[in-house]
Amino acid sequence: MELVKIRRALHQIPEIGFQEVKTQAYLMDIISQFSQERLEIVKWRTGIAVKVLGENPTKLIGWRTDIDALPITEETGLEFQSTHPGFMHACGHDVHMTIAIGLLQKLIEKPINDDVVILFQPAEEGPGGALPFREWLKNEKPDFLPDMISALHIAPELPVGTVGTRPGLLFANTSELFIDLHGKGGHAAFPHLTEDMAVAAASLLMQLQTIVSRNVNPMDSAVLTIGKLSAGTVQNIIAEHARLEGTIRTLNSESMSQMKKRIEAICRAVEEAYICRVNIDYGSSYLEVNNDHVMAEKFLDYASQVPDIQVIRSEAAMTGEDFGYFTEQLPGVMFWAGVASSYGLHHAKLNPNEQVLTFMPDFLHGFFLEL
Numbered sequence: 211m212e213l214v215k216i217r218r219a220l221h222q223i224p225e226i227g228f229q230e231v232k233t234q235a236y237l238m239d240i241i242s243q244f245s246q247e248r249l250e251i252v253k254w255r256t257g258i259a260v261k262v263l264g265e266n267p268t269k270l271i272g273w274r275t276d277i278d279a280l281p282i283t284e285e286t287g288l289e290f291q292s293t294h295p296g297f298m299h300a301c302g303h304d305v306h307m308t309i310a311i312g313l314l315q316k317l318i319e320k321p322i323n324d325d326v327v328i329l330f331q332p333a334e335e336g337p338g339g340a341l342p343f344r345e346w347l348k349n350e351k352p353d354f355l356p357d358m359i360s361a362l363h364i365a366p367e368l369p370v371g372t373v374g375t376r377p378g379l380l381f382a383n384t385s386e387l388f389i390d391l392h393g394k395g396g397h398a399a400f401p402h403l404t405e406d407m408a409v410a411a412a413s414l415l416m417q418l419q420t421i422v423s424r425n426v427n428p429m430d431s432a433v434l435t436i437g438k439l440s441a442g443t444v445q446n447i448i449a450e451h452a453r454l455e456g457t458i459r460t461l462n463s464e465s466m467s468q469m470k471k472r473i474e475a476i477c478r479a480v481e482e483a484y485i486c487r488v489n490i491d492y493g494s495s496y497l498e499v500n501n502d503h504v505m506a507e508k509f510l511d512y513a514s515q516v517p518d519i520q521v522i523r524s525e526a527a528m529t530g531e532d533f534g535y536f537t538e539q540l541p542g543v544m545f546w547a548g549v550a551s552s553y554g555l556h557h558a559k560l561n562p563n564e565q566v567l568t569f570m571p572d573f574l575h576g577f578f579l580e581l
């Protein structure tokens with residue numbers, strides 16, 4: 211199968227978490243074109259689990275790919291750009307899925323001893339598919355729950371052919387953050403008769419930015435990003451509603467609770483100061499990704515012996531990944547795979563180099579032989 215063609219087809223139909231209907235149908239169609247002799251397939255919501263039976267299995271090896279996209283309007287200008295206005299595979303999950311398809315093909319053509327399950331998991335960007343998928347496998351399809359699991363994430367800043375990971379903590383603990391402010395709006399000419407939620411939100415945004423610099427231990431690490439701020443309706447009406455949407459990232463759950471306490475205290479103070487109601491919703495949260503030491507070292511060792519592959523020991527990053535729910539209960543390893551794009555993850559011009567598709571399935575097949 212031509213992987214570039216598959217990646218481009220998937221790139222054209224980006225869908226957000228739990229709406230990956232066309233994506234699931236497309237993947238099912240591709241999977242149905244393979245010899246079915248060694249395959250067992252189950253669907254879970256918009257996801258799929260495909261088991262490839264091995265020659266002489268002693269364990270079930272898992273590979274996870276995420277399948278969802280982001281609400282971003284693509285600006286790459288590529289001939290195969292998104293056909294879904296306002297949505298884009300801006301985090302590389304189209305590349306992840308294609309690599310998984312390539313791996314599936316390799317495993318069918320050259321079965322290994324062990325069984326392998328490939329999980330096509332929805333909703334990584336939100337609200338999180340890993341935890342409910344894991345629980346469903348445990349409760350409903352225990353034969354599809356792997357004994358160990360691995361996954362990759364594209365890294366635009368790394369050259370193609372470079373892979374990197376580290377034993378232990380790789381990615382942060384995350385929580386989404388949605389804050390709504392409600393007050394009395396009114397005519398732009400009579401501010402003294404209103405409570406302006408645009409001003410309250412602006413003040414709140416600035417105060418939230420003091421949490422990392424003033425409340426978090428400088429020897430620890432944390433991020434509080436407000437990615438979206440909206441207020442009001444038109445230019446000459448004082449806003450009665452404002453909304454901040456963001457994310458909190460820490461390296462452990464204690465720092466996460468401490469940051470939430472400070473957010474709540476600041477919101478209470480804003481309520482008082484700006485005479486309004488402030489409602490906080492933490493949306494979904496992800497556990498940190500903790501790589502199993504043995505698997506990560508095995509991966510680094512293996513990769514360092516593969517010709518034309520450069521290996522780095524990565525730093526931990528404040529990225530979030532619901533793959534953390536797999537590493538919570540299973541030995542697992544996640545790694546970065548370079549795709550040399552001048553625009554990064556979550557950017558409307560992200561353009562991963564498709565060269566990665568030419569060797570990654572083989573590389574993973576080789577890694578599975580080492581496990």
Ligand SMILES: CC(=O)N[C@@H](CCC[C@H](N)C(=O)O)C(=O)O
Pocket residue numbers: 301334335336363384385386456457458496528529530531555
């Ligand atoms: C790999 C990656 O970019 N993951 C996302 C996960 C987002 C989780 C959630 N929606 C949040 O924003 O907290 C990331 O932004 O790191």
